[in-house]
Amino acid sequence: MVDEITGKVMHLIAAVKKIPEENVTTESTFEQLGLDSLDAINLIYEIEGEFNISVPDDVARSIKDVQQLVAVLKANLTGDTTYTGT
Amino acid sequence: MTQRRVAVTGLGIISALGNHLGDAWEAIRFGKSAIAPIGLVDTSNLRFKNGAEVHGYDPAAHFDSGEITLLDRFAQFAVIAARQALADAGMTIDSDLAGKTAIITGSCVGGQSSQDEGFVSLYQKNLNRVHPLTIPRTMANAGASHISMQFGISGPAYTISTACSSANHAIGQAFWMVRNRLTEVAITGGSEAPFSLGILKAWEAMRVVSPGTCRPFCKERQGLILGEGAAMLVLEPLDRARARGARIYGEITGFGMSSDAGHITTPTVSGPASAMKAALTDAGLEPQQIAYINAHGTGTPANDVTETRAIRQVFGSHADHLAVSSTKSMHGHALGAAGALEAVATLMAIHEQLIPPTANFTTPDPECDLDVVPNNARQGQVEFALSNSFAFGGLNAVLAFGAVPVK
Numbered sequence: 001m002v003d004e005i006t007g008k009v010m011h012l013i014a015a016v017k018k019i020p021e022e023n024v025t026t027e028s029t030f031e032q033l034g035l036d037s038l039d040a041i042n043l044i045y046e047i048e049g050e051f052n053i054s055v056p057d058d059v060a061r062s063i064k065d066v067q068q069l070v071a072v073l074k075a076n077l078t079g080d081t082t083y084t085g086t
Numbered sequence: 087m088t089q090r091r092v093a094v095t096g097l098g099i100i101s102a103l104g105n106h107l108g109d110a111w112e113a114i115r116f117g118k119s120a121i122a123p124i125g126l127v128d129t130s131n132l133r134f135k136n137g138a139e140v141h142g143y144d145p146a147a148h149f150d151s152g153e154i155t156l157l158d159r160f161a162q163f164a165v166i167a168a169r170q171a172l173a174d175a176g177m178t179i180d181s182d183l184a185g186k187t188a189i190i191t192g193s194c195v196g197g198q199s200s201q202d203e204g205f206v207s208l209y210q211k212n213l214n215r216v217h218p219l220t221i222p223r224t225m226a227n228a229g230a231s232h233i234s235m236q237f238g239i240s241g242p243a244y245t246i247s248t249a250c251s252s253a254n255h256a257i258g259q260a261f262w263m264v265r266n267r268l269t270e271v272a273i274t275g276g277s278e279a280p281f282s283l284g285i286l287k288a289w290e291a292m293r294v295v296s297p298g299t300c301r302p303f304c305k306e307r308q309g310l311i312l313g314e315g316a317a318m319l320v321l322e323p324l325d326r327a328r329a330r331g332a333r334i335y336g337e338i339t340g341f342g343m344s345s346d347a348g349h350i351t352t353p354t355v356s357g358p359a360s361a362m363k364a365a366l367t368d369a370g371l372e373p374q375q376i377a378y379i380n381a382h383g384t385g386t387p388a389n390d391v392t393e394t395r396a397i398r399q400v401f402g403s404h405a406d407h408l409a410v411s412s413t414k415s416m417h418g419h420a421l422g423a424a425g426a427l428e429a430v431a432t433l434m435a436i437h438e439q440l441i442p443p444t445a446n447f448t449t450p451d452p453e454c455d456l457d458v459v460p461n462n463a464r465q466g467q468v469e470f471a472l473s474n475s476f477a478f479g480g481l482n483a484v485l486a487f488g489a490v491p492v493k
Contacts, residue, residue, distance in 0.1 A: 037388075038351050041293055057133065057293045058308070061387070 002026060005077075006070050012050060013066065016043045029065040037061075047073060059084050092264045093327040093490060094335045096175025096320030098167035098275075099430050102138035102313055103417050105166075107174065110417075111434050115463050117443040119416045121299050121311050126281040134295045138313035138418025139281060156219060157232060158197030163316035163423075164229025164277035165236055171273060172237070175320040176332060179237045188269040189230045189243040190260040191318075192252030192276035194422030195285060196226035202282035226422075229277045229316070241269055250382070252276055253425030254475035254483035257319060258341035261485070264321045275426035277316030286312070292351075294386050300419070302383035302412035303390045303458040305449040310384040313418020317426035319433075324490065336436040339470065339488040340369025346480025353389055353476055358382075358396040361482035362472060366400075369486040371470055373401045376408060376486075378441050378471040380432045381458075383412020384419055393474065394454045409466065411459040415445040425475040429485060432473045436489045441466050 002010065006026060013028075014021040017035060024033060030040055044060045047053070047069070053076045062084045063069050071085035099106070102120035103113040113120060123129070124137040140163070145154050148166055157165065168189075172179070179187060200223035204216035222228060227245035234243045242263070246255045253276025260274035280286075289295050289312060296309035327334050342364025346357030366373060382393055398405045413431045420427055431442050440463050447460035473485045 036349065036352060038349070041291075045291065054133075057295075057297065060293055
């Protein structure tokens, strides 16, 4: 069972990439999901809007999988904007 | 019909490095980066704060009030650079030359400041009207049009917009037109003035702009730095230039283009390599004859690695004997004007036998293992050089330049 934030992230990934939600797991890498660097920027843009946060460029560029994205988002929501999740 | 050799006899430039050729070249010679805090736009809500802006610029010193109303900043730069280039070439457009002169310019975003102002009126101030000159100020061909009107030039005139390759595509077209007798003289280059909040926010969203400075090919590079300005070249047949005793900076010897046919923003190795090969073939040059490459060298993580690999693919072991520098480290990335600013730097390198440096260089990157002429210009004979431009959208344009011996 995934928590609410992780669930929302997985939903957004499916919506941005236009793939079935069941294809997205907490273990998925962006490469496995077919997300290239531009898709990743689009996804983080959607997440910034959804959660009203701002992700620095270097952190955004370092995100390569769902787990890392969720970790960055959760850290950002607690005020830590520099955490890269690795 | 035989092809003609094409000489460059006039250079004009207005850029962050200086508002004349002498100032700009002096800055390049000394590896002086013009990247500084942006003053044209309030950056308080931007993640990046630095740019390469034209300084000490007063439109009223160049245009009357009627002209200023008509010309966006990018078109003003185009006209100023064209005036300088024609004066530098010692050329007057008389009634004979008016119809035999072409104007081919490059611009990526056109008159963005004018468009931004119009949209602020519409969306923010709810005025329900925009300035009636918004369209003629914004259109990307405004620079070419105003150059034609300024000098009474009635030959072919058009503008090429291929993002960051715009100016190289424009100069390449002009080169081919002069070489193939489609025009006698050409004024060609690029102009850009992208410092408006709307465009800066769009670049911010791309996450390719450095929060600090521009460090091409450096391990610590964090992205590009936007720049503005214009550069124009006067092209004419070499025989004509010699006959009139013109000073010749060098010649354009070849032009090559390709498309990545890959991804809209991620560059490939094969596309840029194909364009470099095409330029060499067009120039009738072997890779070993090239001494210097003015790189596209944006300072983004992606470009500099793929450009290094493309250069290695084309030049093989000769890549270790090439000087490769990115002058964007000094004049910023002026988008549709970039290739024109870099053509000036490359021609001056040939003419002055001085290889421009890559400024702001701190730490080598093993993935960019070329001689990038770090921080200090270098004396060196440059008989032939390439200048690379690779655009978002995967459109690549490479110019080959050569020295012309004094006859």
